[in-house]
Amino acid sequence: MIRVRFAPxxxxxxxxxxxRTALFNWLYAQAKGGKFVLRIEDTDALRSKKxxxxxxxxxxxxxxxxWDELYYQSQRFDIxxxxxxxxxxxxxxxxxxxxxxxxxxxxxxxxxxxVNDLILGEIDFEAESFKDQVLIKSDGTPTYNFACVVxxxxxxxxxxxRGDDHISNTPKQILLYQAxxxxxxxxxxxxxxxxxxxxxxxxxxxxxxxxxxRNMGYLSxxxxxxxxxxxxxxxxxxxxxxxxxxxxIFDLKNINKTAAVLDLDKLDWIxxxxxxxxxxxxxxxxxxxxxxxxxxxNPQEFDRNYLLSLVKLxxxxxxxxxxxxxxxxxxxxxxVRIDPQAQAKHLSVDLSKEFKMxxxxxxxxxxxxxxxxxxxxxxxVGELGIQAKVLIHPIRVALTxxxxxxxxxxxxxxxxxxxxxxRMAKWIK
RNA sequence: GGCCCCAUCGUCUAGCCUGGUCUAGGACGCGUGGUUCUCAGCCACUAAACACGAGUUCAAAUCUCGUUGGGGCUACCA
Numbered sequence: 001m002i003r004v005r006f007a008p009x010x011x012x013x014x015x016x017x018x019x020r021t022a023l024f025n026w027l028y029a030q031a032k033g034g035k036f037v038l039r040i041e042d043t044d045a046l047r048s049k050k051x052x053x054x055x056x057x058x059x060x061x062x063x064x065x066x067w068d069e070l071y072y073q074s075q076r077f078d079i080x081x082x083x084x085x086x087x088x089x090x091x092x093x094x095x096x097x098x099x100x101x102x103x104x105x106x107x108x109x110x111x112x113x114x115v116n117d118l119i120l121g122e123i124d125f126e127a128e129s130f131k132d133q134v135l136i137k138s139d140g141t142p143t144y145n146f147a148c149v150v151x152x153x154x155x156x157x158x159x160x161x162r163g164d165d166h167i168s169n170t171p172k173q174i175l176l177y178q179a180x181x182x183x184x185x186x187x188x189x190x191x192x193x194x195x196x197x198x199x200x201x202x203x204x205x206x207x208x209x210x211x212x213x214r215n216m217g218y219l220s221x222x223x224x225x226x227x228x229x230x231x232x233x234x235x236x237x238x239x240x241x242x243x244x245x246x247x248x249i250f251d252l253k254n255i256n257k258t259a260a261v262l263d264l265d266k267l268d269w270i271x272x273x274x275x276x277x278x279x280x281x282x283x284x285x286x287x288x289x290x291x292x293x294x295x296x297x298n299p300q301e302f303d304r305n306y307l308l309s310l311v312k313l314x315x316x317x318x319x320x321x322x323x324x325x326x327x328x329x330x331x332x333x334x335x336v337r338i339d340p341q342a343q344a345k346h347l348s349v350d351l352s353k354e355f356k357m358x359x360x361x362x363x364x365x366x367x368x369x370x371x372x373x374x375x376x377x378x379x380x381v382g383e384l385g386i387q388a389k390v391l392i393h394p395i396r397v398a399l400t401x402x403x404x405x406x407x408x409x410x411x412x413x414x415x416x417x418x419x420x421x422x423r424m425a426k427w428i429k
Numbered sequence: 430g431g432c433c434c435c436a437u438c439g440u441c442u443a444g445c446c447u448g449g450u451c452u453a454g455g456a457c458g459c460g461u462g463g464u465u466c467u468c469a470g471c472c473a474c475u476a477a478a479c480a481c482g483a484g485u486u487c488a489a490a491u492c493u494c495g496u497u498g499g500g501g502c503u504a505c506c507a
Contacts, residue, residue: 009507041507096505103505120434129432129503137505144507168433168502191435192500199500226441229456233442237455256442259500263440266457276470317469327468392466404468 002034003158006065007148009041010053013209016262017163017193017201018056019063020227024190024255025161026065027228030247037155038067041148042074043141059210063220064243071155073147080142083150083180084135092179093135101138106146106176108132113171118159118188118252125171133172149173153182161188161252164259165200188252191231191259206262217322219278222271230260240273268319275318280311283321287311290325296332309414313406330400331414336423338401345403346394352428354384354391355398359421359428368417374409399423 006022008014014022029036038060042048060067084104087093093106110128117123135146142150148169152160167189177184195205213223224243228234232255234241275283284307292299297307310331314324330336338347361376362368381388392408399411399420412420 007507011507044506047506098505100505105505123433125433131503134505139505141505143505148507163501164434165501166507171433189434194500196440229441231441235443237443239441239456258435258437258442260442261440263457266441269457272470314469316471319469387466389466396467402468406468408466 001158002029002032003037003156004029004034004161005037005039005152005155005157006060006067007039007041007151007162008056009044009047010049010056011044011047012052012203012207013211014056014059015201015207015209016227016230017207019059019065019210019223020193020230021161021163021190022060022065023063023224023227024232024252027243027247027250028159028161028252029068031250034158035068036065037069037071037157039071039151039155040073041144042072043144043147045074045141048074055209055211059214062214063210063224069155071151073142073151076147076151077141079154080147080150081136081140084142084146087135087179090179096138098138101140103134103138104136106133106135106179108172108175113174115167115170115174115187117167117170118186119191119255120167120189120257123167123170125168127171127175130172130175133176145169145172146176149176149180149182152185153177153180157185159186159188159252161190164189164192188255190255191257193230194259194261196261196263201262217318217320217324218267218271219274219321222267222274225274226267226270229266230262231255231258240270272316272319275321276316278315280308280315283311283315283324284308286321287324290322291332294325294329294332296325296329306414313410313414317406327402327405330402336399336401338397339403342397342401342403346397347427350429351391351394355395355424355428357384358391358395359424362412362417362420365417368413370409370413373412377409394427395424398427 004025006025008018008022026036028034040053042053084093087106088095088104093104096103096105108127108130110126113125113127115123115125133145134143136142151157170187170189174184193201195201195207197205199205201207210223214220221242225241228241228243228246229239232250234246234249235254284304287307288297288299291297291307310328311324314328317327318324358377358380361380362373365372365376377391378388381391393403396405396408396411397403399415405411415423
């Protein structure tokens with residue numbers, strides 16, 4: 001039985017780097033029918049924050065990486081101490097007294113250590129260069145390397161899949177596995193994700209919290225797809241691949257060794273790919289809070305079918321879901337807010353005659369359908385002997401306040417005859 | 430500094446293991462054109478890379494070594 005783990009420290013939010021590590025662990029467990037263990041490395045009481053923990057847990061859930069087991073290192077201090085004392089008894093560790101207390105330190109014996117990494121291949125280290133390793137600090141808490149080894153062994157982790165930055169920890173950990181008589185797991189070190197400016201992801205350089213992507217209106221499937229393409233390729237020139245399919249073909253062997261530079265342009269594209277094909281019902285559900293917050297709808301009581309129609313109208317042109325809130329605002333607002341530049345460009349000449357005429361034509365329509373609206377409009381401009389666009393743009397601005405947007409006849413249809421006439425009347429002298 | 434990892438278009442990558450099929454493929458982004466009432470979308474096209482140097486070989490993006498560049502670790506942080 002394959003067992004993998006993701007071990008975040010709640011000293012910061014979950015970001016692209018961490019979630020990519022979580023993804024590959026989760027994916028590997030799914031692909032092999034194994035278990036995905038979540039372990040919270042909260043041994044540093046000072047830096048660990050509940051706020052971060054909640055964000056990590058929520059984001060993981062949102063991404064769909066559900067865990068089979070959950071552990072907190074802060075609740076396992078007695079286990080670490082037990083193993084440290086065993087090493088003490090064996091003579092493999094010693095106590096060092098300081099003003100703060102007693103630390104337990106592991107004696108490093110010089111030797112060659114081979115790490116057989118599933119991604120990087122064989123790497124040789126010389127333990128000669130390692131200092132003796134602190135196991136239990138003088139404040140009684142375990143160090144990272146020690147807690148990590150004890151837990152990975154105790155939780156029967158078979159494959160340690162983690163970031164490249166841990167590669168030099170690996171030989172030190174192997175020493176500990178051997179000293180404790182534990183079976184050494186397989187290691188797979190993922191190439192790091194670098195910021196665009198170079199260097200690793202940090203708060204100042206591209207380490208955007210996953211919860212923030214969520215708030216911006218990225219779909220979790222899109223983000224996962226994007227993550228998937230960072231360091232792994234499904235081959236066959238495929239870019240859009242959903243998680244279920246990835247589970248079928250994923251293998252650690254296909255992960256490349258090269259660090260990836262984070263470039264969010266592709267995420268935007270992928271997000272649009274998913275937005276275009278996503279079920280409008282789901283998108284509508286996700287939009288309700290944001291629309292309610294703006295006061296555009298009453299979440300308890302609104303016309304769902306109407307919202308659905310509007311979602312369909314905008315779906316293909318959205319980069320992030322939240323674009324809808326701004327772009328479709330005119331469907332919800334009582335008063336349209338006209339963009340001054342748009343007004344200057346398209347509504348500076350007097351079109352009273354044309355607007356009045358069009359309103360009359362709309363009134364004359366027995367069946368107020370998109371098709372009929374367009375026919376009536378085309379007929380009218382034909383009679384007037386003018387180009388359609390000469391009128392289309394001004395009408396769009398009058399109705400939506402913007403120069404961009406969906407097709408005018410759809411806009412007219414969904415706005416409804418009364419609102420259209422009302423908004424156009426403002427420009428009739 | 431020491432130890433370790435990495436190296437294909439601006440970016441993500443395919444190809445590398447098992448040299449010839451690679452005048453190096455795809456995608457994003459960029460640019461151009463088409464479609465439409467605008468934007469988005471869609472369609473078509475263009476520019477764009479094997480870091481460098483040796484070596485092995487009939488033949489190297491693919492194998493070897495070196496150089497350079499990038500990155501990581503070097504804590505009683507995780």
